[in-house]
Amino acid sequence: MSDWLSPEEWTAVRLSLIVATTAMLASLPLGLAIAWLLARGRFWGKSLLDAVIHLPLILPPVVTGYLLLIGFGRRGPIGQFLYDWFGIVLSFRWTGAALACAVMGFPLMVRAIRLSIEAIDRKLEDAAGTLGAGPFWVFLTVTLPLALPGILAGMILCFAKAMGEFGATITFVSNIPGETQTLPSAIYTFTQVPNGDAGAMRLTLISIAISVAALFASEFLARLVGRRIAVE
Amino acid sequence: MSAVIEVSVAHRLGAFSLDAAFASDGRLTVLFGRSGSGKTSLVNVISGLIRPQAGRVVIDGRAMVDSAAGIFVPKHKRRIGYVFQEARLFPHLSVRQNLLYGRWFAPKAEDGGSRLDDVLDLLGISHLLHRQPGALSGGEKQRVAIGRALLAKPRLLLMDEPLASLDEERKAEILPYIERLRDGFGIPIVYVSHSIAEVARLATHLVILDQGKVSMSGPTAELMSRPDVPILSASAEAGAVLDARVLRHEPEHGLTVLETAAGPLQIARRSVPEGTALRVRILASDVMLSLKPLDGISALNVLPGQVTAIGAPHGDGGALEVRLDCNGVGLLARLTVKSAEQLQLKPGGLVYAVIKSVSIDTP
Incomplete structure (x- = not known):
């Protein structure tokens, strides 16, 4: 395998997997919270929050990337704060790539989780309440397990989106081999150099394989969980 | 308390x-x-x-x-x-x-x-x-x-x-x-x-x-035997509820004898041991009233009692409920307005409630 792919190509594949996994896991807690808020909350500005969450889905990715650059760059207000207080640098680092991917995948994740939470019969949550479970325990023991298929679907969607993210990533953190050059950036680079076709094709095949595997994994997990829940 | x-x-x-x-x-x-x-x-x-x-x-x-x-x-x-x-x-x-x-x-x-x-x-x-x-x-x-x-x-x-x-x-x-x-x-x-x-x-x-x-x-038991609770007494299922105890069985007749405060009741045989406490439900529509004790009648249960209240006619005005007090136990009887008139029922009057054994229900 390692002689089939050049070390640079390997690096890009590994980096992409790390970035996508980080993006998926890091956005999960926030995604759950926002999805729950949108599904169950009643507060002022709910549709505004909904719109903001969905923005990356409709904005040109380059615009999202540019906004991230302005906000999270070394001199951006948030970027400076993160650097001064925690020593975290996002711009031109792989962590920045993960942030860009997470932002782009977030609406997909929230949407899937929100729909599955909305589908839960609230009467079951009431029943748990009368049995002595406080709101937190109701969420943990009833809402969360029943929403699991949607949560898994949301995670996989977010992961797949992160694997393919290009525009926002390259705008925010550029295309540095070994640091921010993910699969799509590497493919793009190959298409810009002479004789890069073979490399581009290899990475394309890998990209397709990973996407298909993710799709199958999500189908399999959803069926596994669904069978436990939907015997009803 | x-x-x-x-x-x-x-x-x-x-x-x-x-x-x-x-x-x-x-x-x-x-x-x-x-x-x-x-x-x-x-x-x-x-x-x-x-x-x-x-x-x-x-x-x-x-x-x-x-x-x-x-x-x-x-x-x-x-x-x-x-x-x-x-x-x-x-x-x-x-x-x-x-x-x-x-x-x-x-x-x-x-x-x-x-x-x-x-x-x-x-x-x-x-x-x-x-x-x-x-x-x-x-x-x-x-x-x-x-x-x-x-x-x-x-x-x-x-x-x-x-x-x-x-x-x-x-x-x-x-x-x-x-x-x-x-x-x-x-x-x-x-x-x-x-x-x-x-x-x-x-x-x-x-x-x-x-x-x-x-x-x-x-x-x-008190509410169910009142004639003035329309949702209960005007319904087809109106009837009194009595607490009873199994006194003995008469297997040769297929009967069970119960003891209630109103007097003994004979009902179709139940397969429960003697002494068992149970509830008896007597539908108002299963109770007949008579002014005299009866002989030569097929019904086995005749309980003496006193009229305590007479309900208002309902349905199409053809029926009403009469509440009896049988030794402290409330019983409900459904009569036509006509028979109530013919018997000249009024509160305080003595009557005999006649109940067929087969129509006594132990829910």
Whole structure:
């Protein structure tokens, strides 16, 4: 395998997997919270929050990337704060790539989780309440397990989106081999150099394989969980 | 002694307003009324699913709601078990996990609660433990739901028409379990129903709701033998409920003789041991009245009594109910207006109630 792919190509594949996994896991807690808020909350500005969450889905990715650059760059207000207080640098680092991917995948994740939470019969949550479970325990023991298929679907969607993210990533953190050059950036680079076709094709095949595997994994997990829940 | 449960609530929900108050120390209090009379809303107030605009709910001396004092105990801290119309079992948990769900949150220290084995025994669900709720029949689900509520060590058990979604056979399957629960578990029960048969069989205390208000509240036997409770006495199922004890069996005649305060009753044979306490339900439409003691009549039961009240004609004006006092026991008879006139019945008059053995029901 390692002689089939050049070390640079390997690096890009590994980096992409790390970035996508980080993006998926890091956005999960926030995604759950926002999805729950949108599904169950009643507060002022709910549709505004909904719109903001969905923005990356409709904005040109380059615009999202540019906004991230302005906000999270070394001199951006948030970027400076993160650097001064925690020593975290996002711009031109792989962590920045993960942030860009997470932002782009977030609406997909929230949407899937929100729909599955909305589908839960609230009467079951009431029943748990009368049995002595406080709101937190109701969420943990009833809402969360029943929403699991949607949560898994949301995670996989977010992961797949992160694997393919290009525009926002390259705008925010550029295309540095070994640091921010993910699969799509590497493919793009190959298409810009002479004789890069073979490399581009290899990475394309890998990209397709990973996407298909993710799709199958999500189908399999959803069926596994669904069978436990939907015997009803 | 203060009542086990004391409720007074004022709550407005759109066009419907609930304005109900009752107190009961019965082992099983039935909230009875037509659909839309506010029974479920009232139970939801007791359980904490609805926060009433004003009112007081006191269970066993503990205030759950007292709007005047600003008290509202959230539902998960009330320890009030709730058996819903649909079982509402958690589909992602096994029967065993469902049963033990509430135990997690119940106080560990005091051991006043029911043990799993006792509950499994009482409800006959030991063989279901390792199944998933989806694989259970309607009756089994409802029994598991009752067990789940019991195991959360409730101070009070609410049952909202737990039999409504079941067919007759399943109802007959569950009713004995509810009776055992009432008689053997020491947890007061509030039971919502719109079935007179269930009231007659289960209730020790009856609360009648009509359009969000309590129209009557009292011991079941007393309310059921009153001729002036239209929802009960004008219904085809109107009838009195008597407490009885099995005196002896007469196998040669296929009869069982019961002892009641009103006198002995002979009924079609029941296969229960002598001495067993049971409830007898005598429908008003099965009782004939006579001014003289009768001979040469096929009916075996003739109880002397005194007319205490005569109800207003209902239906098309052709029938009315007469309440009798038979040695302290209330009995209800349905007559045509014409026969009531011919017998010249009036309160205080002596009559004989004639009841056919085959029409006496032991619910």
